Amino acid sequence: MPEFLVTGASGMLGRSWTRLLETRGIDHLGAPRAELDITKVDALKRWIVRGTKWVINCAAWTDVDGAESHPEDANAVNGLAVARLADRCVEVGAKLVHYSTDYVFDGKKRLPYRTEQARAPINAYGRSKALGEELLEQAGVNHLLVRSSWLYAPWGKNFVLTMRELVQTRSQLRVVDDQRGRPSSCHHIAEATLGLLENHCFGTYHVCDGGECTWFDLASLVRDVVNPDCVIEACASEEFPRPAPRPAYSVLDLTATEQVLGPISDWKGRVTRMLEDLEGIG
Numbered sequence: 001m002p003e004f005l006v007t008g009a010s011g012m013l014g015r016s017w018t019r020l021l022e023t024r025g026i027d028h029l030g031a032p033r034a035e036l037d038i039t040k041v042d043a044l045k046r047w048i049v050r051g052t053k054w055v056i057n058c059a060a061w062t063d064v065d066g067a068e069s070h071p072e073d074a075n076a077v078n079g080l081a082v083a084r085l086a087d088r089c090v091e092v093g094a095k096l097v098h099y100s101t102d103y104v105f106d107g108k109k110r111l112p113y114r115t116e117q118a119r120a121p122i123n124a125y126g127r128s129k130a131l132g133e134e135l136l137e138q139a140g141v142n143h144l145l146v147r148s149s150w151l152y153a154p155w156g157k158n159f160v161l162t163m164r165e166l167v168q169t170r171s172q173l174r175v176v177d178d179q180r181g182r183p184s185s186c187h188h189i190a191e192a193t194l195g196l197l198e199n200h201c202f203g204t205y206h207v208c209d210g211g212e213c214t215w216f217d218l219a220s221l222v223r224d225v226v227n228p229d230c231v232i233e234a235c236a237s238e239e240f241p242r243p244a245p246r247p248a249y250s251v252l253d254l255t256a257t258e259q260v261l262g263p264i265s266d267w268k269g270r271v272t273r274m275l276e277d278l279e280g281i282g
């Protein structure tokens with residue numbers, strides 16, 4: 001039985017995890033949703049068996065706006081399924097890595113959110129992820145809870161790839177400049193999580209790229225690398241009304257993680273490298 005089981009293996013982070021484990025030659029199984037639906041107890045029993053050391057839960061309901069109209073569905077995957085997953089891990093003696101989000105905080109602060117700060121989500125997705133965190137903490141499973149934010153990867157649906165496409169096809173764009181956060185490379189999240197596991201870390205950690213920015217700053221960097229001729233103007237969130245409110249400031253504090261793994265480098269270098277790889281530059 002492989003030591004690692006990755007759920008949600010065809011999602012953005014799930015793909016980064018399976019790729020990392022392949023690269024490192026670590027025996028693992030990657031289970032996409034079609035094979036392992038984490039809301040189904042039978043499926044959990046079939047996939048999580050004695051001998052599994054680590055379950056890496058990359059499965060999630062990630063449609064932030066859709067969660068407003070389907071809160072029960074979001075809670076089922078991001079909340080209740082996490083409790084079942086944790087129970088199954090306890091039954092077979094596996095440890096659980098689970099991912100959560102900056103959206104468990106309200107975004108009213110102006111200093112990075114520390115790991116132990118009280119949860120206060122302002123949208124249905126955030127509430128579903130906060131429920132998952134609470135149930136995980138109550139389950140009595142050996143776990144590592146990793147919060148992250150603004151994920152990007154060379155695959156999947158993410159802001160960096162969306163901007164890459166838009167700056168290539170439009171001469172002018174408007175992007176919101178009143179939400180601050182930390183972009184997070186999925187490749188780095190998987191690597192840093194493995195680093196935390198190797199250092200026997202349990203409990204809650206934050207993993208993002210270093211530095212902080214607004215969506216406008218991030219879009220501007222994409223433009224600088226991909227098509228400097230595209231003009232990007234800053235605007236306020238009210239210009240793009242969405243069903244789910246977004247926290248204005250959702251910078252996660254990285255101190256605890258950096259104490260274990262050392263300083264985490266800036267988002268600018270990581271995003272630039274990924275884009276240059278995609279563009280075949282350098």
Ligand SMILES: NC(=O)c1ccc[n+]([C@@H]2O[C@H](COP(=O)([O-])OP(=O)(O)OC[C@H]3O[C@@H](n4cnc5c(N)ncnc54)[C@H](OP(=O)(O)O)[C@@H]3O)[C@@H](O)[C@H]2O)c1
Binds near residue numbers: 032057059157
């Ligand atoms: N994306 C972000 O910016 C962001 C920010 C902060 C935190 N996070 C957290 O990071 C983690 C990874 O997110 P991601 O961006 O990689 O998400 P993603 O690309 O949407 O991947 C999630 C995966 O979970 C699968 N899934 C959904 N419901 C499932 C179920 N019931 N059983 C099994 N699999 C199921 C999805 O399958 P389908 O595609 O078939 O539905 C998808 O493959 C999540 O915990 C998320 O909350 C993400």
